[in-house]
Amino acid sequence: xxxxxxxxxxxxxxxxxxxxxxxxxxxxxxxxxxxxxxxxxxxxxxxxxxxxxxxxxxxxxxxxxxxxxxxxxxxxxxxxxxxxxxxxxxxxxxxxxxxxxxxxxxxxxxxxxxxxxxxxxxxxxxxxxxxxxxxxxxxxxxxxxxxxxxxxxxxxxxxxxxxxxxxxxxxxxxxxxxxxxxxxxxxxxxxxxxxxxxxxxxxxxxx
Amino acid sequence: xxxxxxxxxxxxxxxxxxxxxxxxxxxxxxxxxxxxxxxxxxxxxxxxxxxxxxxxxxxxxxxxxxxxxxxxxxxxxxxxxxxxxxxxxxxxxxxxxxxxxxxxxxxxxxxxxxxxxxxxxxxxxxxxxxxxxxxxxxxxxxxxxxxxxxxxxxxxxxxxxxxxxxxxxxxxxxxxxxxxxxxxxxxxxxxxxxxxxxxxxxxxxxxxxxxxxxxxxxxxxxxxxxxxxxxxxxxxxxxxxxxxxxxxxxxxxxxxxxxxxxxxxxxxxxxxxxxxxxxxxxxxxxxxxxxxxxxxxxxxxxxxxxxxxxxxxxxxxxxxxxxxxxxxxxxxxxxxxxxxxxxxxxxxxxxxxxxxxxxxxxxxxxxxxxxxxxxxxxxxxxxxxxxxxxxxxxxxxxxxxxxxxxxxxxxxxxxxxxxxxxxxxxxxxxxxxxxxxxxxxxxxxxxxxxxxxxxxxxxxxxxxxxxxxxxxxxxxxxxxxxxxxxxxxxxxxxxxxxxxxxxxxxxxxxxxxxxxxxxxxxxxxxxxxxxxxxxxxxxxxxxxxxxxxxxxxxxxxxxxxx
Numbered sequence: 001x002x003x004x005x006x007x008x009x010x011x012x013x014x015x016x017x018x019x020x021x022x023x024x025x026x027x028x029x030x031x032x033x034x035x036x037x038x039x040x041x042x043x044x045x046x047x048x049x050x051x052x053x054x055x056x057x058x059x060x061x062x063x064x065x066x067x068x069x070x071x072x073x074x075x076x077x078x079x080x081x082x083x084x085x086x087x088x089x090x091x092x093x094x095x096x097x098x099x100x101x102x103x104x105x106x107x108x109x110x111x112x113x114x115x116x117x118x119x120x121x122x123x124x125x126x127x128x129x130x131x132x133x134x135x136x137x138x139x140x141x142x143x144x145x146x147x148x149x150x151x152x153x154x155x156x157x158x159x160x161x162x163x164x165x166x167x168x169x170x171x172x173x174x175x176x177x178x179x180x181x182x183x184x185x186x187x188x189x190x191x192x193x194x195x196x197x198x199x200x201x202x203x204x205x206x207x
Numbered sequence: 208x209x210x211x212x213x214x215x216x217x218x219x220x221x222x223x224x225x226x227x228x229x230x231x232x233x234x235x236x237x238x239x240x241x242x243x244x245x246x247x248x249x250x251x252x253x254x255x256x257x258x259x260x261x262x263x264x265x266x267x268x269x270x271x272x273x274x275x276x277x278x279x280x281x282x283x284x285x286x287x288x289x290x291x292x293x294x295x296x297x298x299x300x301x302x303x304x305x306x307x308x309x310x311x312x313x314x315x316x317x318x319x320x321x322x323x324x325x326x327x328x329x330x331x332x333x334x335x336x337x338x339x340x341x342x343x344x345x346x347x348x349x350x351x352x353x354x355x356x357x358x359x360x361x362x363x364x365x366x367x368x369x370x371x372x373x374x375x376x377x378x379x380x381x382x383x384x385x386x387x388x389x390x391x392x393x394x395x396x397x398x399x400x401x402x403x404x405x406x407x408x409x410x411x412x413x414x415x416x417x418x419x420x421x422x423x424x425x426x427x428x429x430x431x432x433x434x435x436x437x438x439x440x441x442x443x444x445x446x447x448x449x450x451x452x453x454x455x456x457x458x459x460x461x462x463x464x465x466x467x468x469x470x471x472x473x474x475x476x477x478x479x480x481x482x483x484x485x486x487x488x489x490x491x492x493x494x495x496x497x498x499x500x501x502x503x504x505x506x507x508x509x510x511x512x513x514x515x516x517x518x519x520x521x522x523x524x525x526x527x528x529x530x531x532x533x534x535x536x537x538x539x540x541x542x543x544x545x546x547x548x549x550x551x552x553x554x555x556x557x558x559x560x561x562x563x564x565x566x567x568x569x570x571x572x573x574x575x576x577x578x579x580x581x582x583x584x585x586x587x588x589x590x591x592x593x594x595x596x597x598x599x600x601x602x603x604x605x606x607x608x609x610x611x612x613x614x615x616x617x618x619x620x621x622x623x624x625x626x627x628x629x630x631x632x633x634x635x636x637x638x639x640x641x642x643x644x645x646x647x648x649x650x651x652x653x654x655x656x657x658x659x660x661x662x663x664x665x666x667x668x669x670x671x672x673x674x675x676x677x678x679x680x681x682x683x684x685x686x687x688x689x690x691x692x693x694x695x696x697x698x699x700x701x702x703x704x705x706x707x708x709x710x711x712x713x714x715x716x717x718x719x720x721x722x723x724x725x726x727x728x729x730x731x732x733x734x735x736x737x738x739x740x741x742x743x744x745x746x747x748x749x750x751x752x753x754x755x756x757x758x759x760x761x762x763x764x765x766x767x768x769x
Contacts, residue, residue, distance in 0.1 A: 017325045017400045024392045028430045035434035035464050039449055042460055125445040135448075135455025142447030142454070146438070 015180050022184040026191050029154075033195055036147050040202060043139045050136025054144070055206035057123060062114045063204035066107050067196065073103035074193045077162070077186045085179065090169055097166040100189065104159045111152055115145075144203055151195055158192045161185045242327035243731060248313030249629075250334050254341065255305050256698075262296040265289050267691055270684040276672050286670035287356035288371065292348075294359030295376065299383045300341055302614055303472060306479035307390055307425070308337070310621050311418050313629060315394060317722045317729065318412050320403025320738040325396035333389040340383035347375030358668065360469070363450040363461045367442055374443055377436040384433040387475075391425025394418055403721075405740035412720045412744040413502055417482020420506035424471045424478075428514060432468035435461065462524055466517035474513040476610055477577075478506055480617025481548055484570045487624050488552050489745040490718045491567035492559025496745045498551040505544035512541045522593045531590055538588035545581055549574060564716065565639035569620035572647050576612025580605060583658060598668075601661025604654050612650065619646075619697065626701060627711030631728035634704030642700055646693025652686030720744045 044051045080096035083089045118141070122129030125142055165182045168174050174182065238246055269289055272281040281289055312330065316323050324330045348354045351372035357365055361380075366373050398411070398419045411419075438461075441447055448454030450461045489496045496502065518526060518534030552574055561567070583605040586592050596602065627633055660679050665672055672680060714723040721740070725733055 013400060017396055020396045020399060021326060021329075021392055024395055024426050025388075028388050028392070028426050031427060032430035032434050035431045035438075035467075038464070039438075039460060042457070043449070043455075046457075047455070125447045131454075138448045138454045139456065142449050142456075145445075146441055146447055146449070150437075 018180040018184060022187055026187065029191055033147075033150070036143070036150070037198070037202075040143050040147070043136065043143065044206075047134075047136025047139065050134050051140050052206050053134075054137050054140030055203060057118075057121070058144070058204050059114060059117070060204050062110055063200055066110050067200050069103050069107045069110065070193045070196050073100045073107070074190055076100045076103065077189050081182060081186050084169065084174065084182065090172060090174075094166060094169045097162060097169060101159050101162050101166065104155050104162075107155060108152060111148065147199060148203070151192070151199060154192045154195070158185070158189045161188060240331070242323070242331045244312045244316050244323050244327065244330065245629075245729065245731075245733075247330050247334055248309050248311075251304065251308040251312065251337070254338065255301055255309060258296050258300040258341070259305075262293050262301060263691060263694065265293040265296070267687060269293065270687045272670055273672070273680045274684050276674055276677060276680075278671075282670050284356050284371075287358075287668070288354045290668060291355050291358050291376075295344065295355070295380070297610075298359050298472070299380055300344070302476045302610055303387060304337065304383075304390070305618050306483065306614070306621060307394060307418055307421055307475075308334075310414075310483070310625065311390070311394055311479070314625065314722055315397060315415060315418060316401060317725070317733045318415055318720055319398065319401060319406050320721050320734065320740060321397065321401030322732070322734075323401075324393050325400050326393050329389060330393055333386050333393065336382055336386035336389065340379045340381075340386060343375055343379035343382060347372040347379065350375065360465060361436075361439060362465075363439070363442070363456075363458045364452060366439060367451060374440055377439045381433055381436040381440075384429045384436070387425050388429045388433075391422035391429070394422035395426065398422075403738050403740055407740075409500070410740055410743050411503070412482075413485035413496065413499070413506075414479070414482035416503040416506050417478045417480075417485065420510040421475050421478045424475050424510050424514065428468045428471040428475075431464060432472075435464040435468070438464075459521070459525055462521050463517070466520045467514075470517040470520065471510075471514045473606075473609070474509055476614045477617075478509060480573065480614045480621075481506065483617050483621045483624070484552065484573050485548070486718075486720065486744070487566050487570040487620055488555050489747075490624075490716050491562045491564060491570070492556050493562075493717070493747050494555055494559040494745075495743070495747070496551070497554035497557075498547075499743065499745075501547055502551050505547045508544040509541060512537060512544070516541055519588055519593075522590055523597050535588055535590050539585065542581065542585060542588075549578060549581075562716075563640075565634075565636055565643060566620050566624035566716070568640060568643045569616050569623060572643065573613060573616040573620060576608050576616060576650070580608030580610075580612055583608060596661060598666055599661035600657045600665045600667055603667050604658035604661055607654050607657070612654070622701065624716070625722070626704065627715045628722055628727050628729070630705055630708075631711050631726075632704050632708035633711045633715070634700050634708055638700045639697065642693055642696035644693075645696060646690060649686050649689030649691070649693050653683050653690050654686075656683040656686060717747065719746050 076096045077100040080093045080100065083096060084093035118124060119127075123141055124130065125138075125145060130138055130141055162185050165178075165185050168178050168181070238250070241247070268281060269286070272278050272286060312324065315321075352370050353372060355361070355366070355373045355376040356369060356371050357373060361373065361377060366377075398415060402411075438447075438449060442450050442456075446454070448456050450456045450458060452458060485496060485502055516534055516537045518530050519538045522531050522535075552570075583601070587596060587602060587605055623634070623639060656679050660676060660683065661667075663676070663679075665676050665680075711727045713725070713727050715727075716723070719742075721738055722729075724738070
């Protein structure tokens, strides 16, 4: 026990520290969304029929497409990490990082078309049409916009983080410390992906 | 309070860790960009004590309003705004951050023999988040239709309807929540990763156990209030309906989300203070702490069971009877680890060689006041008595005994205990004792009267009252004046010590933890070389039974008594 913190392992310690920190952060993110999932389950329990009707208004095609896009982006970010960490291939790492950011952008574009369609049909909070619907239906769309909106915000943050990492890779400035940033950025991106994996069935696949 | 503020602008004073690092800009800018944990601790100290003073003044204003049932001094909405401000400032800007940020930053790395916090830059960023949150709260005072009048709980649907400046206030709370999460994250990582060789978890000072348990609650509970505050904002701006009964939303769910955080937050407030008390009691009893392991684990027990009791704030809010019974049972359970701590402290005092120095007096004050707060808490935790006392002054008296008498006195104990180490100066100990007595007497005259008023049926948050309460209301107000006089004397004494005090010894109290083995005040880098820890935090005598803290002459050799 007493010798476990000698000076020689300091660089290794930095990496472990960063990993402990990012996992704690991810834990707090999960609880942030946890509050919303709690609201969702209560309101769905109270209004099952309205939630089903709300779900039928969403485009399953768009939802599925976005699920595939995000899952693929999780793969590309891992390939980027693998290329750098194991194969030492900077070029390939950069390409796959760029692909991840591109897929994130694709997700947001699809999402914006989806939201746009809802707005056209008067299905947004405060719209006269939505307000005239049953309570559960209003709540479904209130939660839909809040939760997917909060998630989209996380996608944007993840893209910004990965852009910084890409910048480091392109300038060949990946030091051990920055490998940590890359690993932790990838972990954050996985979180964004996982939250969507839960959002997708809860909103699009209710029956 | 402008405590220690004088030090900030003057890098050329006697505090070595104030001096700026090589290659860094000098003066105030250097201080504001430094990632040194001791400087960041000081950066928290100044605003937190300032906000404390502001909130105390707001409290005094409320007590002046209550001098007469017909008083028009702060009537109506203004009174609501003042008690909301008092609550929001005290809870979010003072009580939650105080001990983990001030003493956690300054002493956590020293006490575990580490170099700094695990993430020094994140640490500084966290401070800026705290300041940003505070500034946003201040903006809510000056813009729109004035500060929120909802109470610090921001209950819906009123917080959605009121025209005063709720959005700024809840956004400020959200930012402060982020700051709190990152503080917790940093502390957990630091305790796991920065310990010196030989500093096993079973040798951690109990103050660190308290701060460590707190940090977990900060990481796990604070996000829930974060999302709750965001939802109020989104609800107010877009009208999504989740808390709006006219759209099918359920205000009770708001209360659940709010208390899922805000009850554990009570333990964020009290656990670090309990830790500090556990450090102080053995030093001034010259005895190893009684039941180290049970105190350490009771901190974790309080943190975990305390996360499951939030429903006891909602007995009369319309939750089901079953929920009420379960939450009541869990509430009674959480009293067990709290009582374990109190009994262990008292057992430590037994046959100790007690030195009645100011930090110890505050620790004793903590035990007495916390015990009263805890017992009144059981009255509120029982379903039937809560119906009678809910939303009365009894609740106000209870949580001021716990939070002010507990956390507040813990903070004052820490201020007096570590003052010589932080500043390398001494304060007038005799005057500190007098200030303590005035504060303690005023506190009890004030809040005991509040408890009696509540039991008699005086509802909280009213700016007027029935004539039969007049005498007691006046006694409470006079008590609050005595209490504030005690506070002024205490802070005045510390300030005087800071500027005029004699030089402090390295180990004035004879403590055995690591901070007392280094100079007072500590250098920029606390340890010249990494310390190696070979014994627990409260070992005061060597193998021959001689007291290790003998730099301070004692009248007797304490261990010989045994």
